[in-house]
Structure formats: C-alpha cells, structure tokens
Amino acid sequence: xxxxxxxxxxxxxxxxxxxxxxxxxxxxxxxxxxxxxxxxxxxxxxxxxxxxxxxxxxxxxxxxxxxxxxxxxxxxxxxxxxxxxxxxxxxxxxxxxxxxxxxxxxxxxxxxxxxxxxxxxxxxxxxxxxxxxxxxxxxxxxxxxxxxxxxxxxxxxxxxxxxxxxxxxxxxxxxxxxxxxxxxxxxxxxxxxxxxxxxxxxxxxxxxxxxxxxxxxxxxxxxxxxxxxxxxxxxxxxxxxxxxxxxxxxxxxxxxxxxxxxxxxxxxxxxxxxxxxxxxxxxxxxxxxxxxxxxxxxxxxxxxxxxxxxxxxxxxxxxxxxxxxxxxxxxxxxxxxxxxxxxxxxxxxxxxxxxxxxxxxxxxxxxxxxxxxxxxxxxxxxxxxxxxxxxxxxxxxxxxxxxxxxxxxxxxxx
Amino acid sequence: xxxxxxxxxxxxxxxxxxxxxxxxxxxxxxxxxxxxxxxxxxxxxxxxxxxxxxxxxxxxxxxxxxxxxxxxxxxxxxxxxxxxxxxxxxxxxxxxxxxxxxxxxxxxxxxx
Numbered sequence: 001x002x003x004x005x006x007x008x009x010x011x012x013x014x015x016x017x018x019x020x021x022x023x024x025x026x027x028x029x030x031x032x033x034x035x036x037x038x039x040x041x042x043x044x045x046x047x048x049x050x051x052x053x054x055x056x057x058x059x060x061x062x063x064x065x066x067x068x069x070x071x072x073x074x075x076x077x078x079x080x081x082x083x084x085x086x087x088x089x090x091x092x093x094x095x096x097x098x099x100x101x102x103x104x105x106x107x108x109x110x111x112x113x114x115x116x117x118x119x120x121x122x123x124x125x126x127x128x129x130x131x132x133x134x135x136x137x138x139x140x141x142x143x144x145x146x147x148x149x150x151x152x153x154x155x156x157x158x159x160x161x162x163x164x165x166x167x168x169x170x171x172x173x174x175x176x177x178x179x180x181x182x183x184x185x186x187x188x189x190x191x192x193x194x195x196x197x198x199x200x201x202x203x204x205x206x207x208x209x210x211x212x213x214x215x216x217x218x219x220x221x222x223x224x225x226x227x228x229x230x231x232x233x234x235x236x237x238x239x240x241x242x243x244x245x246x247x248x249x250x251x252x253x254x255x256x257x258x259x260x261x262x263x264x265x266x267x268x269x270x271x272x273x274x275x276x277x278x279x280x281x282x283x284x285x286x287x288x289x290x291x292x293x294x295x296x297x298x299x300x301x302x303x304x305x306x307x308x309x310x311x312x313x314x315x316x317x318x319x320x321x322x323x324x325x326x327x328x329x330x331x332x333x334x335x336x337x338x339x340x341x342x343x344x345x346x347x348x349x350x351x352x353x354x355x356x357x358x359x360x361x362x363x364x365x366x367x368x369x370x371x372x373x374x375x376x377x378x379x380x381x382x383x384x385x386x387x388x389x390x391x392x393x394x395x396x397x398x399x400x401x402x403x404x405x406x407x408x409x410x411x412x413x414x
Numbered sequence: 415x416x417x418x419x420x421x422x423x424x425x426x427x428x429x430x431x432x433x434x435x436x437x438x439x440x441x442x443x444x445x446x447x448x449x450x451x452x453x454x455x456x457x458x459x460x461x462x463x464x465x466x467x468x469x470x471x472x473x474x475x476x477x478x479x480x481x482x483x484x485x486x487x488x489x490x491x492x493x494x495x496x497x498x499x500x501x502x503x504x505x506x507x508x509x510x511x512x513x514x515x516x517x518x519x520x521x522x523x524x525x526x
Contacts, residue, residue, distance in 0.1 A: 125446075149491050156445070157445065157446020158446070
C-alpha cells in the first residue's frame with residue numbers, strides 16, 4: 001500500500017469521527033459536513049509535505065472547527081454585520097477538545113451518522129450519495145465519478161439531501177428502540193446498494209467503480225463492530241464477502257461474464273470465503289433468520305461446493321422457500337425456480353415461472369426471459385430457449401449481460 | 415439509471431421555441447438528476463453520412479424522412495423508469511408532440 005493510499009484510508013476512517021465531534025459541539029449538519037470536507041482537503045494537501053500530525057483527529061477537529069466558525073462568522077457578518085457572543089467563544093473551544101471527545105465512541109458516532117444519512121425522508125440515490133460523502137469521506141467529485149455522472153449533477157443531489165435533513169429536523173442521535181429496526185433496514189439497504197453498484201461494474205472500463213465494494217465492506221464492518229449481535233448486519237457483511245470472493249472468476253480474459261457454474265473455483269478468494277462462512281454460521285445460533293442472513297447462507301452453500309455439480313441445491317431450495325415466505329419478491333421467486341429446477345427437474349422450475357408472467361414488476365424484465373431460456377435449455381427445448389435468450393438480450397440495459405445472452409442464443413444454433 | 419428524453423415535434427411546427435421547461439429543469443436540476451440538455455438546430459442543417467463498400471456518401475438533410483423530428487434531448491440519471499416518466503411529464507406537451515423516454519445501456523453486468 002502506498003503512502004497516499006494509507007493517508008486516504010486514515011482520512012476516511014477519521015472523517016465520520018470528526019464530523020461526530022463537530023455535530024455534538026455545534027450542531028447544523030450541513031455546515032459541519034462542509035467544514036469537515038474542507039479540513040480533509042487541507043489535510044490531503046498539507047500532510048504529505050508536513051508529515052502526519054501526532055494526533056490527526058485533533059488536527060482535523062481543530063481545522064474543521066475553525067472553518068465552521070469562519071463560515072458562520074462571514075455569514076453572520078453578511079447578514080447582521082456583527083459577531084455573536086457564541087461564535088466569539090467558539091475558536092477557543094475548538095482548540096482544546098472537550099472531555100470525552102477524544103475517547104472511544106468514534107464507532108458509535110459513525111453509526112449515528114449512518115442513520116442520519118440514510119434517513120427515510122431521502123431518496124435511495126440521495127442516501128447513497130450522502131453516505132459516501134459524509135461517512136465515507138469521499139469528495140463530491142469522487143462520488144460523481146463512481147456513479148458516472150458529472151459533478152454538476154452530483155453536487156445538487158448531495159446539497160438537496162443535506163437541506164432535506166435539516167428541513168425534516170433529523171438529529172444526530174441514535175434512533176429509539178421502536179424506530180431502530182426500520183431505520184437499520186434502510187441503512188443496510190444503502191450499504192447493499194453501494195456494494196452492488198461497485199460489484200456489477202467491477203470489470204472492464206469501470207474498474208475504479210470497484211472501489212465502491214471496498215467502501216461498502218469497510219462501512220459494513222464498522223456497523224458490525226458496533227452491533228455484533230445483529231444477525232442481519234452479520235448476514236449483509238457475509239453476503240458481501242462471499243460475493244466479493246468470486247470477483248476474479250466472474251469475468252473471462254476478454255471481459256465476458258462467466259456464470260457461476262462455469263467459474264474457475266481456484267480463483268475464488270479462500271480467505272474471504274472463510275470469513276464470510278464463519279459470519280453466517282456464527283449468526284445462525286444468535287438471531288432469527290432475516291433476508292440478508294438467508295442470502296448469505298445461500299451464497300455460502302454455493303461457494304462450499306468444490307465443483308458446480310456438488311452444489312447442495314436441495315438445501316438452497318429450502319432456503320429460498322423460507323426467503324420467499326419472509327421477504328416475498330419476484331426476484332426471489334426467480335431464484336427459487338432455478339433451485340426447484342435443479343432438484344426436481346427443469347419442467348418443475350418452468351411451471352413455477354408461470355406465476356410471474358402476470359406480475360407487472362417482472363413480466364417484462366429480462367431476467368425472467370433469461371431464466372426461462374436457461375431452464376428450457378436444460379429441458380432440451382432449444383428453439384424456445386434461443387428465442388427467450390434473444391428476448392432477454394434485447395431487454396437488458398447492461399452491455400456485458402447483453403453480450404453473454406446473445407452468445408448463449410448463438411451457441412444453441414450450432 | 416440513465417435515460418434519454420427525446421422531444422419530438424412535427425415538421426410543420428418548426429421552428430421551435432427551445433428548451434423552455436422551467437418546471438422540469440428546476441425539478442431535475444435541484445434533485446441532482448439532470449445530466450445534459452441539448453437543443454437541436456433545424457433538421458435541414460444536418461447531413462447523413464453512409465459508407466458502403468468503402469465508398470462514403472454524404473446526403474444533405476435529416477436521416478429519417480418522417481413527419482416528426484427530434485428537436486431536443488435531455489439526459490437524466492434517476493431512480494427508476496417510473497421516475498423518468500414522471501420527469502418527462504413535466505415537459506409541457508403543448509410545446510412538443512411527445513417525449514420518448516428511453517433507457518441507456520450501461521457497462522454493469524449482472525451477478526451470476
């Protein structure tokens with residue numbers, strides 16, 4: 001790891017902690033967040049030349065506090081041409097940390113910040129963008145680059161999100177017990193979206209977007225350390241690790257997608273698999289089964305098989321049946337149908353797909369056609385399979401996926 | 415997810431007033447969904463370039479000989495197709511014949 005990377009990691013680890021300190025001292029999420037970003041930029045330019053200070057966190061808190069005070073001062077000067085007593089006192093307070101601020105608690109601050117950034121009043125896209133900036137410590141330009149949009153598009157998205165948080169009066173504190181479960185669901189969903197965004201794009205020309213998977217795993221690890229007994233947090237972390245473990249094997253040398261059954265299992269990351277599997281097993285005994293935990297358990301069964309034909313499909317089928325009961329959605333039914341086909345024959349799987357034809361959420365979705373084509377291929381119905389692969393290829397909006405589906409259709413013509 | 419909103423207008427209604435869609439621009443712009451906006455010059459100013467067997471021909475005028483022309487385009491990045499349709503509905507229909515909402519392909523691949 002280079003010095004620049006180590007510095008980047010340190011800054012991003014500290015960003016939410018510094019923001020937590022500022023929020024507790026001064027309040028005002030929008031202003032505090034801006035001040036922390038400025039302090040991070042100052043550190044990124046000055047530390048490589050001057051060296052990292054003895055207490056990087058205190059340095060950042062001091063610089064960010066000064067920026068905040070300057071900002072408040074100039075705004076007030078503009079508005080009233082006078083400086084309030086409260087602000088005059090602030091610079092002194094900013095130099096010496098208040099008791100308790102330097103102790104542990106950075107982790108809980110990070111969790112409280114995540115809850116704030118994933119506030120239900122925001123759209124998922126805004127939750128994601130704000131989380132990456134305020135908790136992940138990414139600049140607006142970096143968030144924009146990761147989502148392949150211009151900075152001019154991302155900046156208002158983030159600033160609107162901050163204004164919205166102010167408008168709904170959301171505060172920097174842990175949600176109460178009643179609200180907590182629901183808010184945690186939203187938080188985990190945001191982390192899942194960040195991971196997925198990086199993972200599906202982690203090949204070809206979008207390599208830098210793969211950094212999003214690392215960022216999602218890092219943030220989920222932080223949440224897991226704060227809430228070690230939560231099965232869904234452990235489940236999501238396990239799901240990410242078990243999925244990421246297959247990353248190297250999921251694309252061929254020419255960048256083409258390689259399906260799970262055809263992947264070179266020697267290229268899977270054994271350390272990630274071990275860690276992910278241990279998390280799934282550990283959570284099994286401690287908490288009731290939730291959707292992330294179940295998906296992680298399914299992912300674990302896939303990676304435990306030494307060869308594709310050794311996969312324990314019966315166990316996977318049972319887990320999908322449970323998942324379909326506790327969190328029904330058409331994508332789960334699709335996967336469930338594949339597991340049914342693998343255990344009871346392709347026709348049983350195809351019969352199950354029929355229930356989805358009338359479901360407007362998925363009837364026109366390319367995945368339904370792709371799965372139907374795959375099961376028809378297994379059933380030996382090659383002409384029908386070819387048509388459905390072609391239909392799926394036309395309906396996907398992903399270029400690599402389109403290429404894969406077109407290739408499958410062509411193979412059936414030979 | 416990115417969408418191209420193409421604004422169509424009948425040839426008879428040209429010239430066109432331009433992208434004067436305040437509500438759309440304010441909504442998509444402030445939400446951080448607007449990526450780009452283009453007003454097209456008159457179709458008669460275009461040229462169509464074709465290459466057949468190594469021979470390049472240039473034809474003056476528009477490609478499709480249809481009664482309707484694309485007069486402008488927006489690219490938006492938003493949550494879903496439903497949201498893109500909602501944004502397109504903010505473009506006053508009186509000014510254009512219709513707005514086509516078309517998803518753009520991206521380089522993401524599914525998890526297999």
